[in-house]
Amino acid sequence: xxxxxxEIALFVTPALALLVAFVVVPVATAVQMSLYRWKGxxxxxxxxxxxxxxxxxxxEVFTDAVVHNxxxxxxxxxxxxxxxxxxxxLLNRKMWGQGLLRTIIFxxxxxxxxxxxxxxxxxxxxEYGVIDTxxxxxxxxxxxxxxxGTPEYALGTVLVVLTWKYLGLAVILFLAGLxxxxxxxxxxxxxxxASWWQVQRRITIPLLGPTMRTWGFLSMIGSLQLFDMVxxxxxxxxANATTTMATFLVNEGTKRQNFGIAGAASVxxxxxxxxxxxxxxxxxxxxxxKEGGR
Amino acid sequence: xxxxxxxxxxxxAVALGTTVALLGAACAGQGTGSQGDDDxxxxxxxxxxxxxxxxxxxxxxxxxxxxxxxxxxxPGTTVEVSAMAHEDMLTKLDAxxxxxxxxxxxxxxxxxxxxDHVEAGLLKDLSEPAADTISTIEPYMSxxxxxxxxxxxxxxxxxxxFWYNKSLFEKAGITETPTTMDELxxxxxxxxxxxxxxxxxxxxxxxxxxHYWYYNVIRQCSAxxxxxxVTSVDYSDPCFxxxxxxxxxxxxxxxxxxxxxxxxxxxxxxxxxxxLASGKVAMELAGHWExxxxxxxxxxxxxxxxxxxxxxxxxxxxxxxxxxAQMGGGDAWAVSKDAPDVAVDFAQYLLSDEVxxxxxxxxxxxxxxxxxxxxxxxxxxxELLEVRxxxxxxxxxxxxxxxxxxxxxxxxxxxxxxxxxxxPQDVVDAVQSAAEADQ
Numbered sequence: 123x124x125x126x127x128x129e130i131a132l133f134v135t136p137a138l139a140l141l142v143a144f145v146v147v148p149v150a151t152a153v154q155m156s157l158y159r160w161k162g163x164x165x166x167x168x169x170x171x172x173x174x175x176x177x178x179x180x181x182e183v184f185t186d187a188v189v190h191n192x193x194x195x196x197x198x199x200x201x202x203x204x205x206x207x208x209x210x211x212l213l214n215r216k217m218w219g220q221g222l223l224r225t226i227i228f229x230x231x232x233x234x235x236x237x238x239x240x241x242x243x244x245x246x247x248x249e250y251g252v253i254d255t256x257x258x259x260x261x262x263x264x265x266x267x268x269x270x271g272t273p274e275y276a277l278g279t280v281l282v283v284l285t286w287k288y289l290g291l292a293v294i295l296f297l298a299g300l301x302x303x304x305x306x307x308x309x310x311x312x313x314x315x316a317s318w319w320q321v322q323r324r325i326t327i328p329l330l331g332p333t334m335r336t337w338g339f340l341s342m343i344g345s346l347q348l349f350d351m352v353x354x355x356x357x358x359x360x361a362n363a364t365t366t367m368a369t370f371l372v373n374e375g376t377k378r379q380n381f382g383i384a385g386a387a388s389v390x391x392x393x394x395x396x397x398x399x400x401x402x403x404x405x406x407x408x409x410x411x412k413e414g415g416r
Numbered sequence: 417x418x419x420x421x422x423x424x425x426x427x428x429a430v431a432l433g434t435t436v437a438l439l440g441a442a443c444a445g446q447g448t449g450s451q452g453d454d455d456x457x458x459x460x461x462x463x464x465x466x467x468x469x470x471x472x473x474x475x476x477x478x479x480x481x482x483x484x485x486x487x488x489x490x491p492g493t494t495v496e497v498s499a500m501a502h503e504d505m506l507t508k509l510d511a512x513x514x515x516x517x518x519x520x521x522x523x524x525x526x527x528x529x530x531x532d533h534v535e536a537g538l539l540k541d542l543s544e545p546a547a548d549t550i551s552t553i554e555p556y557m558s559x560x561x562x563x564x565x566x567x568x569x570x571x572x573x574x575x576x577x578f579w580y581n582k583s584l585f586e587k588a589g590i591t592e593t594p595t596t597m598d599e600l601x602x603x604x605x606x607x608x609x610x611x612x613x614x615x616x617x618x619x620x621x622x623x624x625x626x627h628y629w630y631y632n633v634i635r636q637c638s639a640x641x642x643x644x645x646v647t648s649v650d651y652s653d654p655c656f657x658x659x660x661x662x663x664x665x666x667x668x669x670x671x672x673x674x675x676x677x678x679x680x681x682x683x684x685x686x687x688x689x690x691x692l693a694s695g696k697v698a699m700e701l702a703g704h705w706e707x708x709x710x711x712x713x714x715x716x717x718x719x720x721x722x723x724x725x726x727x728x729x730x731x732x733x734x735x736x737x738x739x740x741a742q743m744g745g746g747d748a749w750a751v752s753k754d755a756p757d758v759a760v761d762f763a764q765y766l767l768s769d770e771v772x773x774x775x776x777x778x779x780x781x782x783x784x785x786x787x788x789x790x791x792x793x794x795x796x797x798x799e800l801l802e803v804r805x806x807x808x809x810x811x812x813x814x815x816x817x818x819x820x821x822x823x824x825x826x827x828x829x830x831x832x833x834x835x836x837x838x839x840p841q842d843v844v845d846a847v848q849s850a851a852e853a854d855q
Contacts, residue, residue, distance in 0.1 A: 161532055161536075161820075161821070162510060162513075163510070163513035163514050163532075163533070163536050163538070164513075164535070164536030164537070164538075165536075177853070243678075244684075244686070247675060248674040248675035249673075249674045249675065250686055266674060267674065267675050267676075267677055267678075268674065268675035268678065270675075270678045271674075271675040271677040271678045273835065273837070356620075356678055357620055357621075359620065359677060359678065359835075360677035360678060360831075360835050361677075361831070361832050361835035361836075361837040362828075362832075373824070377820065377824055378820050378821050378823075378824035379532075379819075379820040379821055380821050
């Protein structure tokens with residue numbers, strides 16, 4: 123018995139130590155920081171209770187940021203799910219250049235976020251950018267301040283760039299899921315005289331359900347934590363039109379040295395992400411585990 | 417070569433490019449930051465550590481020689497020099513302050529940031545031990561004093577003004593540089609009529625846009641009004657709203673490059689400095705670092721070359737501010753609280769006639785020691801230095817003056833005004849409420 127326990131301890135300890143050092147301690151520190159007014163140096167002594175939370179939750183920039191995050195969560199899924207599915211179904215057919223096409227679709231996802239961001243920032247420059255030049259060539263005019271510089275268009279533009287960047291992940295996951303659909307089902311359907319469209323609708327897509335739900339979870343969490351692309355493209359501007367919770371807290375923390383406010387914002391972000399993740403687990407992902415158990 | 421204090425303020429962004437996990441991890445390192453334990457860096461009184469940001473070419477060699485000369489004059493003393501890129505230095509300094517492990521001699525930028533460091537007990541009071549040096553650089557000391565005590569010795573001080581393209585001005589038929597706002601607007605008109613975008617501004621980084629508001633404040637408010645407002649945390653004087661109204665007037669003439677709301681200050685060809693350097697716009701409001709930045713952004717490394725011109729921010733009709741007052745900022749040498757006394761001697765040596773003259777000859781910055789002024793060789797910088805030295809007042813950048821928290825809120829509000837999403841009153845309200853929260 124002791125030997126078994128020792129074995130468990132031996133194997134669990136390293137993982138547990140890492141978890142504590144890199145997850146539990148930072149989260150606890152963020153919570154502690156959120157209760158103080160602290161500029162990033164000197165002793166943390168100015169205890170303010172929940173005041174930082176009040177100031178975060180009543181700050182319009184932050185509440186707008188929460189809305190932006192939710193728009194991106196929903197927008198990403200609405201754009202990427204149908205597009206990703208369509209492309210995956212097309213690429214799943216035997217055709218010439220299949221490997222090349224798959225690679226092209228997947229390349230943006232592999233590209234470093236900062237590089238992709240800088241490239242898109244330059245493409246979208248008003249007057250000097252490629253996109254404006256192309257629009258001008260066909261007689262169209264982009265917005266005066268550019269797509270990223272106009273508050274009304276900025277968030278939509280960020281969403282388009284994110285779709286370009288992350289579509290590859292959806293496609294590759296869906297393609298992997300498609301490999302798991304047994305060929306016998308297709309053969310049986312063909313014998314019954316089902317059309318290509320009927321096969322996709324009645325067999326492929328339902329069987330792809332677990333993959334889509336898992337992808338949806340990853341997409342949601344990624345959208346909630348969105349930072350890099352926004353920071354590079356707009357820095358949260360113009361006029362806070364694209365601020366996300368993460369850009370808000372980095373701006374408050376490292377730029378303005380309001381580490382207490384940043385701590386409170388990060389705790390709020392943590393709670394929102396946790397609640398949504400648990401809800402997703404309970405109402406959407408749980409179907410997969412039940413199905414698996416049947 | 418120039419010490420560009422404000423360079424990379426916006427661009428540090430790129431280095432931050434990771435997810436939220438980053439902040440979490442960073443937090444773990446911060447702990448409670450207990451102060452006061454003596455840490456080794458000063459345990460050996462004969463060794464002093466010095467951090468600076470002249471990390472390339474002649475500047476680095478010069479500072480190495482300065483350290484060696486000091487060692488020669490002070491047998492038994494060793495100066496450990498760490499030269500690093502500006503943004504690296506700022507990050508490392510923040511970490512060192514948190515760990516209570518600051519170097520003995522390092523750079524401070526004055527204002528609210530310095531006051532915070534003083535409050536946290538990080539800096540040595542230099543009023544007594546460096547009294548002689550302070551008397552030679554007296555005009556530049558105000559931003560580096562807290563409650564009458566001096567905590568850093570400014571060694572380079574620049575002022576912000578309009579850098580312009582002489583040949584584009586000529587093309588537009590502008591013969592005299594503008595001295596009043598009306599003349600500035602007339603110049604905008606002439607440039608626009610000639611099909612030239614008058615000015616670029618890096619409003620994406622916020623502070624370049626905020627400089628316009630600061631200057632309007634310095635013109636519209638008297639120095640006393642501004643001082644009183646800052647110390648009593650009361651920005652209700654109407655001159656602050658007036659400053660914003662002047663900004664609205666200026667914005668109404670639409671002088672800026674397309675997309676200025678997301679334009680970065682200094683990174684890349686389409687940045688505000690890049691547009692000026694490549695002749696796409698005629699002028700930009702910027703500090704003494706601009707020629708150096710433009711040189712870095714042009715392929716042949718010459719920037720605007722002989723077309724580089726400079727004129728101070730125009731005056732406003734009926735202004736209450738002192739005529740000819742300038743806005744700027746600088747870099748200063750500070751000594752950490754636990755540093756040995758010889759570190760103070762070293763900081764003073766860095767401000768000596770000899771060291772400052774060499775500093776000026778290499779165009780490393782705009783020296784504060786009066787004996788070094790004439791050694792500055794670059795003509796545009798020499799012109800700027802003349803304006804600086806004859807200025808009745810030099811007001812520190814308002815964001816530096818007010819510290820990161822209030823300064824950041826102020827710059828964000830001004831950026832909103834540039835986007836047409838805030839009124840002059842909104843900006844003043846934002847400053848007021850941030851300042852109250854910072855109390």
